[in-house]
Amino acid sequence: MAEPTPRRNEPRLRPAPLLFEPAEAVADPEHFFDLESIDDPRALLSRATELTHAFRAATDRAVEFQAMAAAQLADPRRFDRLTPAVIAEQAEWTEDYAKKMVEFGRELLSGADAEGYADPI
Numbered sequence: 001m002a003e004p005t006p007r008r009n010e011p012r013l014r015p016a017p018l019l020f021e022p023a024e025a026v027a028d029p030e031h032f033f034d035l036e037s038i039d040d041p042r043a044l045l046s047r048a049t050e051l052t053h054a055f056r057a058a059t060d061r062a063v064e065f066q067a068m069a070a071a072q073l074a075d076p077r078r079f080d081r082l083t084p085a086v087i088a089e090q091a092e093w094t095e096d097y098a099k100k101m102v103e104f105g106r107e108l109l110s111g112a113d114a115e116g117y118a119d120p121i
Contacts, residue, residue: 064108066091070098071105 030036033051038044070091073082082090088098 067101067105068108069105070101071103071109074102 033047035044035048035051038047070087072078073087074084075081084098084102085095087093087102088095091098091101093101
C-alpha cells in the first residue's frame with residue numbers, strides 16, 4: 001500500500017528519477033527501465049525499489065492534481081461547473097468516487113489558499 005502523500009507543510013521526499021525510455025525499448029515487451037539488464041540481484045533490488053517509490057510518489061501527486069482539478073470543475077462559482085456525474089464520466093470514476101475527489105480537492109485547495117498560494121479558480 002502506498003504511503004500517504006505529505007501535505008504542503010511537510011517536505012516531499014525526492015524519488016529516484018524516472019527516465020524516459022527510447023521508442024525502440026518501449027516496443028520490446030521485456031524491456032522495463034533497463035531493469036532486465038541488471039545482473040546483480042542487490043543492484044536490481046535497489047533500482048527496482050527506487051522505481052517503486054518513484055511511481056508511488058508520482059501516483060500520489062497525480063491523484064492530488066486530479067482532485068484539485070475535480071474541485072475546480074465542480075466549483076459552484078463557475079458558470080460552466082460540472083456535476084460529479086460528468087466529472088466521473090470524464091475521469092472514468094464512479095460518481096461516488098468523483099464526489100470524494102471533489103471534496104479532497106477542496107481540502108487541498110483550501111490548504112493552498114491558507115498558505116498564501118493564489119486561488120486557481
